[in-house]
Amino acid sequence: MAEFSRAEKKALRELAGAAYEAEARLALDELDAHFQRWREGETLGSELIAAIHEFHQQDARVLWSTYQALKEPDIVARGLALGLIEVDSVPDQLRSKLAPLVAHFSRSSA
Numbered sequence: 001m002a003e004f005s006r007a008e009k010k011a012l013r014e015l016a017g018a019a020y021e022a023e024a025r026l027a028l029d030e031l032d033a034h035f036q037r038w039r040e041g042e043t044l045g046s047e048l049i050a051a052i053h054e055f056h057q058q059d060a061r062v063l064w065s066t067y068q069a070l071k072e073p074d075i076v077a078r079g080l081a082l083g084l085i086e087v088d089s090v091p092d093q094l095r096s097k098l099a100p101l102v103a104h105f106s107r108s109s110a
Contacts, residue, residue, distance in 0.1 A: 004073070004098040010095055012072040018089070019079030020067050027059045077101030081109055 004012065034051040037043045056100075067075060071075035077098045082105070087095070 002073070002093070004097065008094050009072075013074055015079065015085055015090060016075040018070040019075050020063075021090045022079070022084040023063060023082075027055070027063055028087060029057070031055045045110070051094070055070075073098060073101060074105075078105040081105035 031051065034043070034048055038045065038048040051059065076085065076090070078088065078101075080087060080095075080098065080102045090098070
């Protein structure tokens with residue numbers, strides 16, 4: 001594994017947070033669609049409760065366990081591979097160090 005400078009470690013922390021927030025937003029957008037259908041009277045309250053329960057039991061747990069299991073370089077590389085983080089937001093030298101991990105996550109998500 002590559003060695004990271006203090007500044008790179010700080011950038012990794014910030015970028016890992018951005019990746020998590022981006023992925024959480026995608027998951028929550030789906031849940032929000034259930035709320036919107038409920039607000040518009042298209043679904044019953046019981047169906048919304050079921051969607052909330054399913055989100056908690058599946059999507060939220062998968063998201064949480066994914067981010068707990070990975071280290072910050074892995075999170076950032078995965079975020080780059082999945083398009084959760086803009087390539088331009090990662091400093092060039094850090095991006096070079098992460099390139100093998102990005103390639104790994106790109107192959108894994110294909």
